[in-house]
Amino acid sequence: MTGAREEKTTVILEKIKKRKSLDQVVDVNEATIKLVIVTMMNEPYAFLGRHVREILRYVKINFVPGAPDYVLGIINLRGDIESVIDIHRLLELPELRPIATSRIVIAEDSGIRSGILVGSVDDVIDVPESVVNESITTLSEGIRDFVVGEVVLGERSVTILDIGKIFAQHLARSS
Amino acid sequence: MMRAQESQILDPAESEIFTYLLFSVTGIRFGVDTQQVSAILERQEAEDVALPCIAADAALSIEQGVVAYHQPKVLLIRHADRFGLLVDSPEEIVDVTIDALRPLPELWRTARIETPIWGVLLYRGDIVLLIDSHKITR
Numbered sequence: 001m002t003g004a005r006e007e008k009t010t011v012i013l014e015k016i017k018k019r020k021s022l023d024q025v026v027d028v029n030e031a032t033i034k035l036v037i038v039t040m041m042n043e044p045y046a047f048l049g050r051h052v053r054e055i056l057r058y059v060k061i062n063f064v065p066g067a068p069d070y071v072l073g074i075i076n077l078r079g080d081i082e083s084v085i086d087i088h089r090l091l092e093l094p095e096l097r098p099i100a101t102s103r104i105v106i107a108e109d110s111g112i113r114s115g116i117l118v119g120s121v122d123d124v125i126d127v128p129e130s131v132v133n134e135s136i137t138t139l140s141e142g143i144r145d146f147v148v149g150e151v152v153l154g155e156r157s158v159t160i161l162d163i164g165k166i167f168a169q170h171l172a173r174s175s
Numbered sequence: 176m177m178r179a180q181e182s183q184i185l186d187p188a189e190s191e192i193f194t195y196l197l198f199s200v201t202g203i204r205f206g207v208d209t210q211q212v213s214a215i216l217e218r219q220e221a222e223d224v225a226l227p228c229i230a231a232d233a234a235l236s237i238e239q240g241v242v243a244y245h246q247p248k249v250l251l252i253r254h255a256d257r258f259g260l261l262v263d264s265p266e267e268i269v270d271v272t273i274d275a276l277r278p279l280p281e282l283w284r285t286a287r288i289e290t291p292i293w294g295v296l297l298y299r300g301d302i303v304l305l306i307d308s309h310k311i312t313r
Contacts (some may be wrong), residue, residue, distance in 0.1 A: 008198070060183075062203075062302045062304075063203060064249045064279075064283075064292060064304060065203065065235045065237045065238070065292070066234045066235065066236040066288055066289075066290040066292065067282075067283070067286075067288065068286055068288070071282060074279075074280060074295065074302060076246065076297060076300075076302055079277075079297065081275070081278075081279070081280055081302070082280055083280035083281070083282040083283070085282075111281070112281050112282065112285060113281055114282050115279070143313050170282065170285065170286065171285055173286075
């Protein structure tokens with residue numbers, strides 16, 4: 001009985017310790033940015049929260065012939081039609097086959113609104129601007145153009161992608 | 176009395192009925208305004224009168240290898256330049272109001288994609304792609 005209580009106490013103390021270490025990172029007076037952490041090809045990425053409007057469970061995407069190759073199709077979102085982008089193709093990552101954890105992130109910037117299919121959405125967090133570094137990870141050329149920085153969360157380095165840049169490339173390809 | 180008030184505030188355009196002929200190609204549902212279709216012909220009939228035809232998969236840029244038309248029909252397009260659109264067996268003709276119609280998402284408009292697909296019909300929970308047969312390039 002005592003052993004079990006001690007074990008529970010240890011778990012609680014571990015949790016307190018973990019929280020405290022997070023508290024050390026977040027200074028309430030410091031400007032923070034919201035990040036939506038997603039996984040693509042088992043690697044963590046983040047979208048800037050200000051671009052994200054909604055996160056949807058995977059729904060059937062209706063293919064539309066004649067669309068650019070990086071557009072998967074359209075979905076019916078409560079009576080509105082939204083496009084869905086294949087970000088894997090844009091980032092030159094291997095093809096994503098939708099699974100149960102797949103999500104469609106509805107994003108908006110520069111007057112463009114679209115869904116983006118990702119492997120999963122893992123978290124939505126606020127981080128101090130000061131912990132966002134310039135990207136130092138060796139990134140492939142396909143990704144580099146869309147990166148705004150990098151943040152270390154735990155032991156993982158998370159690449160922050162700018163959806164605005166993704167949409168801007170769409171516009172550039174179209175013009 | 177209530178009905179009268181409602182009809183007074185109703186925009187006439189909103190009560191206008193649009194009629195679409197629905198058909199499928201490789202499982203994708205399409206709709207075409209029946210005002211653009213003057214007849215539905217058997218394939219043989221179209222061949223007998225040497226009607227120039229274009230298959231829907233070519234007209235709509237469906238690049239999925241060889242497309243099989245199990246129950247082919249030819250839609251005689253009401254157009255100055257008479258031609259037929261080969262489709263798989265037309266499914267039904269539906270009357271809808273503007274409430275059921277949607278434009279294509281912003282991405283299409285910004286990409287300036289040249290396509291005969293101009294919008295979407297939400298019909299019984301399904302997405303039906305609306306085509307303007309006059310924009311089909313032959």
